[in-house]
Amino acid sequence: QKEVEQNSGPLSVPEGAIASLNCTYSDRGSQSFFWYRQYSGKSPELIMFIYSNGDKEDGRFTAQLNKASQYVSLLIRDSQPSDSATYLCAVSGGGADGLTFGKGTHLIIQP
Amino acid sequence: EPEVTQTPSHQVTQMGQEVILRCVPISNHLYFYWYRQILGQKVEFLVSFYNNEISEKSEIFDDQFSVERPDGSNFTLKIRSTKLEDSAMYFCASRTSVFPTDTQYFGPGTRLTVL
Numbered sequence: 001q002k003e004v005e006q007n008s009g010p011l012s013v014p015e016g017a018i019a020s021l022n023c024t025y026s027d028r029g030s031q032s033f034f035w036y037r038q039y040s041g042k043s044p045e046l047i048m049f050i051y052s053n054g055d056k057e058d059g060r061f062t063a064q065l066n067k068a069s070q071y072v073s074l075l076i077r078d079s080q081p082s083d084s085a086t087y088l089c090a091v092s093g094g095g096a097d098g099l100t101f102g103k104g105t106h107l108i109i110q111p
Numbered sequence: 112e113p114e115v116t117q118t119p120s121h122q123v124t125q126m127g128q129e130v131i132l133r134c135v136p137i138s139n140h141l142y143f144y145w146y147r148q149i150l151g152q153k154v155e156f157l158v159s160f161y162n163n164e165i166s167e168k169s170e171i172f173d174d175q176f177s178v179e180r181p182d183g184s185n186f187t188l189k190i191r192s193t194k195l196e197d198s199a200m201y202f203c204a205s206r207t208s209v210f211p212t213d214t215q216y217f218g219p220g221t222r223l224t225v226l
Contacts, residue, residue: 046214049212096167101153103153
């Protein structure tokens with residue numbers, strides 16, 4: 001049974017600070033790792049994906065992957081109130097596999 | 112920018128009725144997916160579909176569910192006899208290929224309410 005674990009939060013971060021979101025996964029065969037943002041009542045929106053160990057940066061977002069520790073993280077720099085949402089970690093075993101999602105971390109950016 | 116579309120946005124049905132949820136994937140995408148999200152819970156994979164066949168399905172996707180690509184644009188999810196516990200948001204997703212860099216793009220969802 002593939003599992004993806006996230007702290008449900010809420011995680012409260014002051015505006016302008018760095019928000020750090022974490023995720024662990026159980027299946028060592030997982031190949032691709034995704035961060036989605038979901039606003040209440042809306043569909044998941046892709047923020048970033050990563051499939052190699054290390055860091056990947058895209059604007060204010062940095063994804064980090066450590067396959068040995070089965071750990072994925074997302075850093076959001078210069079957090080804005082509009083970043084307030086639920087952040088979903090998802091993993092894929094590759095191929096046409098569906099995504100396995102965590103429950104998500106509710107992030108609140110305080111103005 | 113191309114988007115995945117889904118209809119209807121909200122469907123209300125009586126327990127035991129059949130429902131069909133419709134999706135139009137992005138036009139050059141070849142892999143199609145259905146997910147569901149029960150209120151307050153995580154997004155759960157139901158089924159993946161490629162080349163007019165199911166590629167993978169989860170334990171949730173039992174005999175009450177079926178998928179079809181009836182023409183070149185639509186991708187449908189049918190629930191044969193709805194139960195109260197089928198009430199959820201249903202998301203369709205599509206992607207171009209299975210390369211790791213080709214990610215899944217989600218539609219806006221259909222909220223299914225079973226009474």
